[in-house]
Amino acid sequence: GENVEQHPSTLSVQEGDSAVIKCTYSDSASNYFPWYKQELGKRPQLIIDIRSNVGEKKDQRIAVTLNKTAKHFSLHITETQPEDSAVYFCAAKRVSSGGYNKLIFGAGTRLAVHP
Amino acid sequence: EAQVTQNPRYLITVTGKKLTVTCSQNMNHEYMSWYRQDPGLGLRQIYYSMNVEVTDKGDVPEGYKVSRKEKRNFPLILESPSPNQTSLYFCASSQNKLLQGISNNEQFFGPGTRLTVL
Numbered sequence: 001g002e003n004v005e006q007h008p009s010t011l012s013v014q015e016g017d018s019a020v021i022k023c024t025y026s027d028s029a030s031n032y033f034p035w036y037k038q039e040l041g042k043r044p045q046l047i048i049d050i051r052s053n054v055g056e057k058k059d060q061r062i063a064v065t066l067n068k069t070a071k072h073f074s075l076h077i078t079e080t081q082p083e084d085s086a087v088y089f090c091a092a093k094r095v096s097s098g099g100y101n102k103l104i105f106g107a108g109t110r111l112a113v114h115p
Numbered sequence: 116e117a118q119v120t121q122n123p124r125y126l127i128t129v130t131g132k133k134l135t136v137t138c139s140q141n142m143n144h145e146y147m148s149w150y151r152q153d154p155g156l157g158l159r160q161i162y163y164s165m166n167v168e169v170t171d172k173g174d175v176p177e178g179y180k181v182s183r184k185e186k187r188n189f190p191l192i193l194e195s196p197s198p199n200q201t202s203l204y205f206c207a208s209s210q211n212k213l214l215q216g217i218s219n220n221e222q223f224f225g226p227g228t229r230l231t232v233l
Binding site for chain 1: 158160173221222226
């Protein structure tokens with residue numbers, strides 16, 4: 001089945017620096033890759049996603065890149081701000097034997113942005 | 116307001132005492148799912164449901180049951196809770212666009228239920 005690995009598990013940056021979180025997946029049939037942000041004590045919320053027919057997608061300070069050949073995708077946050085501090089989860093969708101879609105999550109990255 | 120709700124938000128119970136965590140969504144979503152979140156392990160899927168009366172096991176289903184009698188509700192049942200089920204639980208829902216040939220859908224999460232089993 002699908003397996004998603006996420007690195008690093010913790011990341012500490014200075015305000016204004018960039019942060020990069022990387023994920024690899026195992027199932028070449030996966031075709032949808034969302035990123036979720038979970039602030040302390042709150043629920044995960046989708047911040048950006050990418051489909052397998054696109055190599056890069058940007059939304060203001062965040063961007064996601066996808067390398068289908070290598071089966072890895074990354075989240076890039078530029079000009080980090082303290083409010084970017086949170087746990088970030090990557091995920092990959094795989095189609096199960098019943099034809100249903102399931103999201104498999106990485107273990108999460110705790111990002112701390114220091115003023 | 117479109118939302119996923121869960122109850123209770125916090126629960127402390129004892130081993131073996133049956134409990135139910137409710138989940139409800141008002142977005143007419145076909146797909147609903149339960150996850151547990153533990154430190155260092157991310158979000159692991161317990162059970163999911165593609166539509167009314169259609170449920171299937173996720174990656175960690177042992178010790179849990181679910182039902183989907185109505186489209187909006189997807190309760191999680193622990194018949195005999197044990198301490199290793201102490202965790203943070205999230206319900207989520209989304210449209211099932213796979214049937215329409217669309218490959219992605221956003222999952223909306225509930226606020227979470229923090230369960231402690233003593």
